[in-house]
Amino acid sequence: MATTQHHILSVVVENKAGVLARVSGLFARRGYNIFSLAVAPTDDPKFSRITVVVDVESTPLEQVTKQLFKLISVIKITELHPDEAVERELMLLTVKAEGTTRGQVIELVQVFEGKIVDVGHDELTVMLAGSPAKLDDYEELMRPFGIVELQRSGRVALPKLDRQSPKLRSVTGRTA
Amino acid sequence: MEMNGGQALIKSLEMEGVEVMFGLPGGAILPVYDPIIDSPIRHILVRHEQGAGHMAEGYAHATGRPGVAMVTSGPAATNIVTPLCDAYMDSVPIVVITGQVPSTAIGTDAFQECDTTGITRSVTKHNELVTRAEDIPRVIREAFHIATTGRPGPVLVDIPKDIVDPKNPNSRMDWYWPTDRELSDGLPGYKPTTRGHPRMIKEAARYILESKRPVIYAGGGILKARAADALRELAELTGIHVVTTLMARGAFPDDHPLCLGMPGMHGNYTAVTSMQNADLLIALGSRFDDRVTGKVSAFAPDAKIIHVDIDPAELGKVRRPDVPIVGDCRLVIEEIVKAVRELGGLEAQPDRGEWKSRVSGWQEKYPLTYEQTFDDGGPLKPQFVLEHLRDSAPEDCIVVSGVGQHQMWTSQYWRFRHPYTWVNSGGLGTMGFAVPAAIGAKVGRPDRMVWAVDGDGCFQMTAQELVTATAERIPIKVAILNNAYLGMVRQWQEMFYDERYSEVYLSPDLPDYKLWAEAMGCVGMRVETPEEVQSAIDKANEIDDRPVVIDFRTDSSEKVYPMVPAGLSNDEIVVDPSQGEGGH
Numbered sequence: 163m164a165t166t167q168h169h170i171l172s173v174v175v176e177n178k179a180g181v182l183a184r185v186s187g188l189f190a191r192r193g194y195n196i197f198s199l200a201v202a203p204t205d206d207p208k209f210s211r212i213t214v215v216v217d218v219e220s221t222p223l224e225q226v227t228k229q230l231f232k233l234i235s236v237i238k239i240t241e242l243h244p245d246e247a248v249e250r251e252l253m254l255l256t257v258k259a260e261g262t263t264r265g266q267v268i269e270l271v272q273v274f275e276g277k278i279v280d281v282g283h284d285e286l287t288v289m290l291a292g293s294p295a296k297l298d299d300y301e302e303l304m305r306p307f308g309i310v311e312l313q314r315s316g317r318v319a320l321p322k323l324d325r326q327s328p329k330l331r332s333v334t335g336r337t338a
Numbered sequence: 339m340e341m342n343g344g345q346a347l348i349k350s351l352e353m354e355g356v357e358v359m360f361g362l363p364g365g366a367i368l369p370v371y372d373p374i375i376d377s378p379i380r381h382i383l384v385r386h387e388q389g390a391g392h393m394a395e396g397y398a399h400a401t402g403r404p405g406v407a408m409v410t411s412g413p414a415a416t417n418i419v420t421p422l423c424d425a426y427m428d429s430v431p432i433v434v435i436t437g438q439v440p441s442t443a444i445g446t447d448a449f450q451e452c453d454t455t456g457i458t459r460s461v462t463k464h465n466e467l468v469t470r471a472e473d474i475p476r477v478i479r480e481a482f483h484i485a486t487t488g489r490p491g492p493v494l495v496d497i498p499k500d501i502v503d504p505k506n507p508n509s510r511m512d513w514y515w516p517t518d519r520e521l522s523d524g525l526p527g528y529k530p531t532t533r534g535h536p537r538m539i540k541e542a543a544r545y546i547l548e549s550k551r552p553v554i555y556a557g558g559g560i561l562k563a564r565a566a567d568a569l570r571e572l573a574e575l576t577g578i579h580v581v582t583t584l585m586a587r588g589a590f591p592d593d594h595p596l597c598l599g600m601p602g603m604h605g606n607y608t609a610v611t612s613m614q615n616a617d618l619l620i621a622l623g624s625r626f627d628d629r630v631t632g633k634v635s636a637f638a639p640d641a642k643i644i645h646v647d648i649d650p651a652e653l654g655k656v657r658r659p660d661v662p663i664v665g666d667c668r669l670v671i672e673e674i675v676k677a678v679r680e681l682g683g684l685e686a687q688p689d690r691g692e693w694k695s696r697v698s699g700w701q702e703k704y705p706l707t708y709e710q711t712f713d714d715g716g717p718l719k720p721q722f723v724l725e726h727l728r729d730s731a732p733e734d735c736i737v738v739s740g741v742g743q744h745q746m747w748t749s750q751y752w753r754f755r756h757p758y759t760w761v762n763s764g765g766l767g768t769m770g771f772a773v774p775a776a777i778g779a780k781v782g783r784p785d786r787m788v789w790a791v792d793g794d795g796c797f798q799m800t801a802q803e804l805v806t807a808t809a810e811r812i813p814i815k816v817a818i819l820n821n822a823y824l825g826m827v828r829q830w831q832e833m834f835y836d837e838r839y840s841e842v843y844l845s846p847d848l849p850d851y852k853l854w855a856e857a858m859g860c861v862g863m864r865v866e867t868p869e870e871v872q873s874a875i876d877k878a879n880e881i882d883d884r885p886v887v888i889d890f891r892t893d894s895s896e897k898v899y900p901m902v903p904a905g906l907s908n909d910e911i912v913v914d915p916s917q918g919e920g921g922h
Contacts, residue, residue, distance in 0.1 A: 176526065191460060208526075225651065234528045236527050
């Protein structure tokens, strides 16, 4: 039986107004929640790459993917299997760091190879980039200190280099 | 050559070969209506924007060329959403141009502003808000290309007033017409696959030659791909029976010995049952619609599936095919024919004698049936009217219907001999489709007789377009099968809601359809008995200078049979009560 899990779709689209609405609309009208989303131009400014993480079973995802590919502004769709992709997210986190705890917070920033990007009297803002799991761990560890604000970016992903061919599913117009 | 955006828009339509467009002007689109006066394009002024959309559809159905509608912003744009969705569901190539408030006013809740591209995003194949006058020729060329290639569909182009208004400097541009190369470079994400995969085509031929109980399940894609001849060749080469779905009526001649007619919820017994018992379904341009499959898990349980469609998203959407082929139906069928020939053709097939006799057994046992009585005021049966209409019309007559019981009866009782003689709203099921679509069909094929068969409920939704027909001298004929009810809903309430009739009664004589027709400049007639039917039809068929409306007062309690109740397996088909319990 198909199980619900994270699926990462990497969608190359024309860099034009309204394209993101077309793409997200296809998920919305089927009631699928987009778990995370990242959009930015590719190396060619005519195109953008949308990285979408969705929780859907495999079978409906195949249908959504095919429907996505029908959008005129969609150039290419690749489903990235989590084991075969490099995934990264960026987190900005403001945490309470008063005199007594400041040292511990800074220590954990160093352990996680984060960076302190802003310092207040009793708060610090930390930037951390890494795999989503690493960010989850860090968030857990910061919680006891008191998280003031937190913003995670959408996930960005590219296929791992050494496994690019056989399992990578690229959706094209031809089904065979 | 310098011109303004409005002139460029009309010139772009001329470049696309547009001969006729349907529309209604208003504030935001006003500047585009000015150059129409100097254009050879015929503009047909509708009475409601929905009419313009359905006329464009009817035109496209009948001619195969894209239909064009142009309306203003706001309420006009929302009024044409229904035809857009209708065209999207039935893959009808139309291009709709909407006016929009000036660029600077967009987003300010301006008078007659609405988010047209946002509203129509999910009911168009593509839409675009044009922001610069210089983009107009490119966007129009792309719109026609997208509407007519691949799986056809509606494309909407939204034009802000400032880029077409000669008084506004934003509207100035240098005329150009994009080359083929520029067209394809401008659409990097759009490359429909038309040629089937050779390995899959061989595989399909092998499946066909091995099957003992094959049925060709022909859908509307056959017509869109102009593949009727190819379909006939395949059927005759292999001797395989063909069912034609509601969208494919006429794609294979009804009088052909291999034709089984329409399958589905109100399909005939043989078409439904042969699919259920098939060991191979050759789905050509059909999409396993719920009205065809009934309960999907019980649909054609033993059948392997060959599925040919130009839209990759159709393959596996409802039923996973054993042989999926993405491609243009005509090209793929021609290749399958070749492959079947190479593998030995008819001689290489197993003996299908037993299957054929089962099929003809069903045909003999469960033909379509109804009973018309003639003595003392027995009610007029709608099927009786249809048989007379059919037998009095030339065989290339175009028949257009609305949605409901009359649509099913027309599809069942008409004998379609040619492609593009049947126009109806299949996917969306848009009541009120018939009158405007018939007008569009007649405009596209003025040489043909066009009969709209309508219900009384449907007729009341769009009848005002008969004013358009009279004013523009478009002599369509309308047969209202007036049973005084929303007939199909009434049938469901009778069968599934214990005869509790909730809000379905319409009255036979309110409105007075004859007077209403006359008020709209048509010839109006009323027929109440079977004896009057033929003479009224003869009279209508002789009129060729104005529209004709005949109000046929038909039996309110007549039901459409056979019927597969919604949600049940096709094995549970209910036949006409006079034929007993069905064959299972």
